[in-house]
Amino acid sequence: MNDDKNKSMAPSGEAVPKAVVSRLSLYLRELQRLIRDGQETTSSSQLGQMLGFSDAQVRKDLAYFGHFGHPGIGYRCDELVQAVRRILGTDRDWPVAIVGTGNLGTALLGYKGFGHQGFRIVAAFDVDAGKVGGSIVGVPIYDIERLPEVVDQQRIKLGIIAVPGPAAQGVADKLVAAGVEGIVNFAPVTLVLPTSVSQIGVDLAIELEQLSFAVVSRGESG
């Protein structure tokens, strides 16, 4: 993610660095894993250790949003999961629209991780008349021209753009005009959006760059 230039606010009114919000997602994953493993409580040092952060880092990150520990117990896993989901906004229902049902769009429609975190893709859009009227994993594919109507009916606030680069800005404009408040953009272009709309740009080459850095710097330091 790299495009949302505005820091967001904690309940205290304090600005929350984006890195803190990223770490909340990681804490959430580890907590969900602990619960699956049958563990009821955890500590900042255990959470930190699982992720390679210090316990002080974990406490400081959570302190932006309140006090979540219990003396002599630490964190109750299920309680902290609920709290983090409330902070991230994933305790509510987020119907999501996806535009583009090529290979990437189809892969995203089949991606189980979204549903696990409360995101429900309810509508897909395409320009290909051969696809419109069909469905992928149960999600109906609509003609892009029906986007305003479907977004309104289904109260869709988040959109995913999975179209080729040259088509992305036009799709973004349609999503914004329809009332979508946040966009995840997989197309390799920078979108121009009103400041009232949040965007996350996914640049998959960044993951490979971070990996090559890890491999190279390991080689040089080892």
Add this chain to the structure above:
Amino acid sequence: MNDDKNKSMAPSGEAVPKAVVSRLSLYLRELQRLIRDGQETTSSSQLGQMLGFSDAQVRKDLAYFGHFGHPGIGYRCDELVQAVRRILGTDRDWPVAIVGTGNLGTALLGYKGFGHQGFRIVAAFDVDAGKVGGSIVGVPIYDIERLPEVVDQQRIKLGIIAVPGPAAQGVADKLVAAGVEGIVNFAPVTLVLPTSVSQIGVDLAIELEQLSFAVVSRGESG
């Protein structure tokens, strides 16, 4: 990215926080954009402004790796691009293998952003006999059993896992045994790897969570 627990080292021997390395990728994108727009020099304040960081942050991040500015000029864009690519390790040729040619693997094979940053996917692997022997965007699809041989012949050091969750660990083990040093994992599972192998786990739901946080906190503060 969320799984590589080890901080990497700067040439000075100082540990480089992962967030700094992530920002290097963002600086690189902006510099490449400036060059495409015909701009020859830039400054830490311009770079920072384009990304929503302070100029002090930009200078501090780059200072981990050396001195790149010129008095009275600022940064020469092409010089800084070369420097950042050298730091990230993307100034060299990285032949990459991808395992899994379903929708996600096919989408990744067609993703132009990799090539722009110096990553060349040279081999794809699958278990599906109907796909083996074919190719996608010119990349040959091999039987997974030929992975050790092809990785060795093509000097592949980086692998991308795009198989279903239950198959991911087995694929990772094969990549490691073949000598791959870094893995980007798109499967929604945590891989157990030797500490000598770097990994980046891509959890696409995190992007949506960061977006929902941005939308929710904007709504509450606005």
